[in-house]
Amino acid sequence: MxxxxxxxxxxxxxxxxxxxxxxxxxxxxxxxxxxxxxxxxxxxxxxxxxxxxxxxxxxxxxxxxxxxxxxxxxxxxxxxxxxxxxxxxxxxxxxxxxxxxxxxxxxxxxxxxxxxxxxxxxxxxxxxxxxxxxxxTYSDAAAVCDGGLTAMAFLTDHAQLRAGESILINGASGSVGTAAVQLASELGATVTGVCSTANVELVRSLGAETVVDYTHTDFTTTGETYDVVFDAVGKRSYAACRDSLAAGGRYLTTVPSLGILRQMVQSRLVGDRRAVFAATGLSSTSTKRAHLVALRDFVEAGAFRPxxxxxxxxxxxxxxxxxxxxxxxxxxxxxxxxx
Missing domain, CATH: 3.90.180.10 (Medium-chain alcohol dehydrogenases, catalytic domain)
Known part of the structure; x- marks a missing residue:
């Protein structure tokens, strides 16, 4: 037990x-x-x-x-x-x-x-x-859980991503990133993925309408703004991404730090942009089970591939x-x- x-x-x-x-x-x-x-x-x-x-x-x-x-x-x-x-x-x-x-x-x-x-x-x-x-296969099923559960929790529970919104996913070729690209696209968002040169075609094939190669372009300097910036690898801070957020935008990161905890408090007190970190593994069992069932449905509908x-x-x-x-x-x- x-x-x-x-x-x-x-x-x-x-x-x-x-x-x-x-x-x-x-x-x-x-x-x-x-x-x-x-x-x-x-x-x-x-x-x-x-x-x-x-x-x-x-x-x-x-x-x-x-x-x-x-x-x-x-x-x-x-x-x-x-x-x-x-x-x-x-x-x-x-x-x-x-x-x-x-x-x-x-x-x-x-x-x-x-x-x-x-x-x-x-x-x-x-x-x-x-x-x-x-x-x-068993390997594919394990991979669905790996990035899919985290991506599902961030996009639906914390970003509350809606159809028609724009999202940039930093680290779009990792386990969470590849899942997030597919799920965000299925939710009706316009997806921009950030990855290295070698993975541009993969990220585009998963549903990203635009792919930024970070070895050539820093997305924070392009002037583009997004409703959601999801840093799936914890490489870019809220401070660095703030100007890439549209009004009412949400920044999310998978990596905890004292900085993000401080910024979560500050962003709720000042302005309309939000910084968010969540320990998705601590979500309730019922929530994780519901996300598993949703992921299974996406897979069986051909909308998600590990x-x-x-x-x-x-x-x-x-x-x-x-x-x-x-x-x-x-x-x-x-x-x-x-x-």
């Missing part, structure tokens, strides 16, 4: 393979070891994990920075199996579970908890879990972290678990 912090408590003595670390640091701290396999409580689902994801939040959790992340992973050293995004098969269900049955393919997230970088995990049947969209950069085996999870640490991944980096 799962605790409120997301760690899995266990019963029984069966073993499974999982990623573990005994200290915070570089990818070298990660190893794959045997740990106790979880057993589902009466209201829980046991999932055989087939694919999971390594992204910047996982790298931050591995390093233990910023420090508040240790409230979930362990104050002095990691105490939980990392990873929150998963796709796999229901292996068993508790006696009171009615929503899922053994053999069904499911995807979801354990955030703000963890435990997905393992062969098995347990979570409540009313957790952030849903049936996998038809015809998707972008997978590379796949690594579970034993090579440290290499996956090293690649993510380069800061140059496109879409999601998937870790496959077993066959």
């Amino acid at each position: 799962t605790t409120s912090g997301g760690e899995q408590t266990t019963r029984g003595s069966e073993r499974m393979r999982a990623v573990v670390a005994t200290t915070y640091g570089s990818p070298d701290v990660l190893r794959v070891d045997e740990v106790t396999k979880p057993t589902p409580a009466d209201d829980e689902v046991l999932v055989r994990v087939r694919a999971t994801v390594v992204g910047p939040p996982d790298a931050a959790a591995r390093e233990g920075t910023p420090l508040p992340i240790r409230l979930f992973s362990g104050l002095r050293r990691p105490t939980a199996v990392p990873g929150d995004v998963f796709a796999g098969d229901v292996e068993a269900v508790g006696r009171n579970v009615a929503r899922f049955a053994p053999g069904e393919a499911v995807f979801g997230t354990l955030a703000p908890g963890s435990g997905a970088h393992a062969e098995y995990l347990c979570l409540p049947e009313d957790g952030a879990v849903a049936l996998v969209p038809s015809a998707l 972008v997978v950069d590379r796949e690594y085996a579970l034993d090579d999870v440290a290499d996956a972290h090293r690649y993510v640490d380069t800061g140059h991944k496109v879409g999601s980096v998937v870790v496959t678990v077993g066959s």
